[in-house]
Amino acid sequence: MGIQLIKIAAVYFFIGILLGMYMSINHTYNYSSIHAHVNLLGWASLGLAGVIYHLFPAAGESIFGKVHFWLHNIGLPLMMTGLFLLVHGYEAVEPVIAAGGILVTLGVLSFLYTVFTNIGTRHDK
Numbered sequence: 001m002g003i004q005l006i007k008i009a010a011v012y013f014f015i016g017i018l019l020g021m022y023m024s025i026n027h028t029y030n031y032s033s034i035h036a037h038v039n040l041l042g043w044a045s046l047g048l049a050g051v052i053y054h055l056f057p058a059a060g061e062s063i064f065g066k067v068h069f070w071l072h073n074i075g076l077p078l079m080m081t082g083l084f085l086l087v088h089g090y091e092a093v094e095p096v097i098a099a100g101g102i103l104v105t106l107g108v109l110s111f112l113y114t115v116f117t118n119i120g121t122r123h124d125k
């Protein structure tokens with residue numbers, strides 16, 4: 001699962017950088033918050049979680065690691081797509097952004113739990 005996360009993170013990295021290039025070339029900074037979160041929640045956070053799950057397989061294989069994987073990977077695209085539509089004036093999507101953010105937050109809570117219960121313990125081989 002760590003390897004899968006690293007691959008997913010690399011895709012976010014490319015999308016995040018494309019948005020950065022788009023903004024720089026066009027001098028339009030309206031995608032700034034999407035760019036920031038695709039890079040930070042997608043590339044940086046998922047990539048780091050992937051490396052952690054690879055180093056500590058017990059954390060990734062635990063039910064909480066799997067819950068984190070799914071909540072983060074469902075919540076983030078929802079949040080980013082919603083934010084994209086919001087930037088384009090579709091204010092009705094705000095609940096979708098909120099739902100995506102809540103899913104990611106619950107996913108990170110699950111990550112916190114698996115890190116504390118599976119790393120630095122006798123299970124962390």
Ligand code: HEM
Pocket residue numbers: 016017019020021023024029032035036039040043044
């Ligand atoms: C080719 C690569 C990149 C380009 C061309 C680029 C370009 C940009 C641009 C044009 C902005 C908007 C600045 C503004 O609103 O004044 C921005 C904001 C931002 N970028 Fe990038 N970026 C790149 C890579 C990255 C990466 C790799 C990360 C993080 C891992 C990152 C994190 C951020 C953050 C957090 C902001 C928001 C800053 C703020 O609102 O104060 N960027 N970037």
Ligand code: HEM
Pocket residue numbers: 032033034036037040041044045100101102104105
């Ligand atoms: C569920 C998780 C998260 C939610 C719901 C969230 C929400 C937000 C919101 C509402 C803003 C203000 C956006 C604006 O003014 O346009 C913001 C800004 C920002 N957040 Fe997050 N955030 C989350 C996670 C993170 C994480 C994990 C990082 C860093 C690793 C991060 C880094 C930033 C940065 C650098 C900014 C300022 C960039 C900008 O101009 O938009 N956020 N976030």
